[in-house]
Amino acid sequence: MKRLYRTFKDWLYLPDGASNEIFNLLLFGILALSSIVAIVSFTRTLGIFLALFR
Numbered sequence: 001m002k003r004l005y006r007t008f009k010d011w012l013y014l015p016d017g018a019s020n021e022i023f024n025l026l027l028f029g030i031l032a033l034s035s036i037v038a039i040v041s042f043t044r045t046l047g048i049f050l051a052l053f054r
Contacts, residue, residue, distance in 0.1 A: 012027075
């Protein structure tokens with residue numbers, strides 16, 4: 001998880017430092033949760049469409 005967070009920070013060019021760390025973690029958490037929600041909603045939508053064609 002630490003490696004994934006470091007890659008995330010490097011990818012978005014987020015600043016280092018103790019004062020910025022809480023905001024970086026908050027942004028990482030929000031984006032992680034939103035990606036989980038997007039995957040779940042896509043899977044549910046795909047399931048509904050497949051059920052219609054069965």
